[in-house]
Amino acid sequence: MLQRPLLQVQNLSHQLGEHRVLERLSFSLEQGEFVGLLGPNGAGKSSLLRCIYRYYRTSAKTIALNGECLQTLSQRTLAQNVAVVLQQPESDMSLTVYEVVTLGLLPQGGMWRALTQEQKQRVHQALMDVGLCNLQHKPLAQLSGGEQQRAHIARALVQQPQLLIMDEPTSHLDIKYQIELMELVRSLKLTVLASFHDLNLACALCDRLLILKHGQLVADGAPKKVVTEQLLSDVFGVCAKVSDHPQQPDKWPLVQYFYGYQRHQHDG
Numbered sequence: 309m310l311q312r313p314l315l316q317v318q319n320l321s322h323q324l325g326e327h328r329v330l331e332r333l334s335f336s337l338e339q340g341e342f343v344g345l346l347g348p349n350g351a352g353k354s355s356l357l358r359c360i361y362r363y364y365r366t367s368a369k370t371i372a373l374n375g376e377c378l379q380t381l382s383q384r385t386l387a388q389n390v391a392v393v394l395q396q397p398e399s400d401m402s403l404t405v406y407e408v409v410t411l412g413l414l415p416q417g418g419m420w421r422a423l424t425q426e427q428k429q430r431v432h433q434a435l436m437d438v439g440l441c442n443l444q445h446k447p448l449a450q451l452s453g454g455e456q457q458r459a460h461i462a463r464a465l466v467q468q469p470q471l472l473i474m475d476e477p478t479s480h481l482d483i484k485y486q487i488e489l490m491e492l493v494r495s496l497k498l499t500v501l502a503s504f505h506d507l508n509l510a511c512a513l514c515d516r517l518l519i520l521k522h523g524q525l526v527a528d529g530a531p532k533k534v535v536t537e538q539l540l541s542d543v544f545g546v547c548a549k550v551s552d553h554p555q556q557p558d559k560w561p562l563v564q565y566f567y568g569y570q571r572h573q574h575d576g
């Protein structure tokens with residue numbers, strides 16, 4: 309029997325004010341896939357992710373989770389199944405790391421009563437997974453950007469979601485943190501849809517890439533298939549050389565950019 313996709317997006321369009329930000333998108337995510345969402349500024353990445361975690365309401369039947377229409381799921385069912393990590397949320401800075409991570413129990417009805425042994429264990433395990441046990445009693449505000457993001461990922465882990473959505477989770481982190489954090493997420497074997505700006509990082513981490521341009525899905529496939537010099541020129545407007553990454557030549561393309569755009573613009 310064919311397995312049902314975890315997430316199915318079918319003919320999704322979305323309008324913000326006068327602006328049509330998503331245009332008839334269709335794709336699905338299989339259980340366990342790690343999928344990168346790429347595209348230039350304004351392409352519609354955040355808008356698409358917002359539709360999927362239901363920050364934006366969309367028309368019925370355009371998004372299904374486990375075969376059920378996203379719009380009809382209760383808030384609780386949605387929160388039990390979908391966790392979201394955004395870039396640098398600042399709302400919970402006064403909480404300690406432990407408290408932030410415990411927030412992940414909310415969808416299961418935790419937090420408002422004493423934690424059960426099982427819940428405490430789950431929080432502890434998540435703190436271990438992200439390597440934050442030693443900082444768990446510190447306020448979030450006293451942590452570095454990378455450590456804060458780890459705490460948010462631990463919160464998402466405690467939620468035990470089927471789908472983890474990440475909107476540019478690494479954009480303020482240095483390159484080592486970016487790699488470390490995303491390799492950590494990858495090792496957790498969740499289904500992940502994450503937006504990126506760093507093409508090389510996305511190529512090395514993702515099973516599959518979705519490329520957006522002007523709200524349309526212009527490519528969907530393995531990094532090696534999708535990332536071509538033509539696509540980089542057509543979608544991102546850059547001139548680049550694409551070769552094989554020395555570490556994984558069969559799987560990972562390596563993008564090297566050429567510079568001098570300012571001069572070309574002036575040269576007309």
Ligand SMILES: Nc1ncnc2c1ncn2[C@@H]1O[C@H](COP(=O)(O)OP(=O)(O)OP(=O)(O)O)[C@@H](O)[C@H]1O
Pocket residue numbers: 324325326327329347348349350351352353354355356
């Ligand atoms: N509230 C809004 N009302 C009208 N248009 C909006 C609104 N929010 C975003 N947009 C527009 O929707 C388009 C898509 O924006 P979105 O944030 O989804 O792009 P993005 O690919 O995530 O961009 P970036 O890489 O810059 O974060 C942009 O042209 C943006 O100007």
